Amino acid sequence: MPEDDHDTGDVQDSARERQRERAESVEDMLGEAGRILGEHKYPTTSEELATEYGDQQLDLPNETESLGSVFDRLVDERFESAEEAREAVYNEVTGEAGGMEEYNDERALGEIDSTESDEKSNTN
Numbered sequence: 664m665p666e667d668d669h670d671t672g673d674v675q676d677s678a679r680e681r682q683r684e685r686a687e688s689v690e691d692m693l694g695e696a697g698r699i700l701g702e703h704k705y706p707t708t709s710e711e712l713a714t715e716y717g718d719q720q721l722d723l724p725n726e727t728e729s730l731g732s733v734f735d736r737l738v739d740e741r742f743e744s745a746e747e748a749r750e751a752v753y754n755e756v757t758g759e760a761g762g763m764e765e766y767n768d769e770r771a772l773g774e775i776d777s778t779e780s781d782e783k784s785n786t787n
Contacts, residue, residue, distance in 0.1 A: 693753055696721060696730055700752075701745040709740040712748060723756065 699719060703712065717731030733755050734740075742748040 693721075693749060693756070696752060697745070697749045699730070700748045703745065703748070705745060705748075706741060706743045707748070708742070709734045709737040709751075712742070721756070728756075 696719070699716065700712070703715065713731045713734035715731075716734070717729055719730040721728050721730055721733070730752070733752050736755055737751055740751060742751065
């Protein structure tokens with residue numbers, strides 16, 4: 664294998680690893696936002712969520728942003744469930760998925776739901 668091909672593969676592997684690490688960091692941050700959104704009454708709109716959570720800070724890898732400002736960018740959106748709202752926030756923060764080549768099967772929103780359910784049942 665020519666040396667250039669090896670270097671290109673290393674660079675691509677490194678880029679994928681950085682992307683995976685960033686996705687994990689964002690998902691950790693969204694865990695708290697997901698818990699908060701799970702407590703909200705649905706259906707609701709992006710405007711209602713922006714008002715309700717305008718001061719809730721999201722600590723992103725390279726910046727801090729309020730959850731309200733994320734919902735401000737989602738003009739005229741309606742959410743039937745907490746899962747829809749969490750997915751919209753995730754897409755807005757990370758960039759909407761373009762297709763199956765960007766699919767992340769390690770991102771399991773269902774696990775967030777089950778964790779929230781477990782936490783609620785343990786506190787009651």
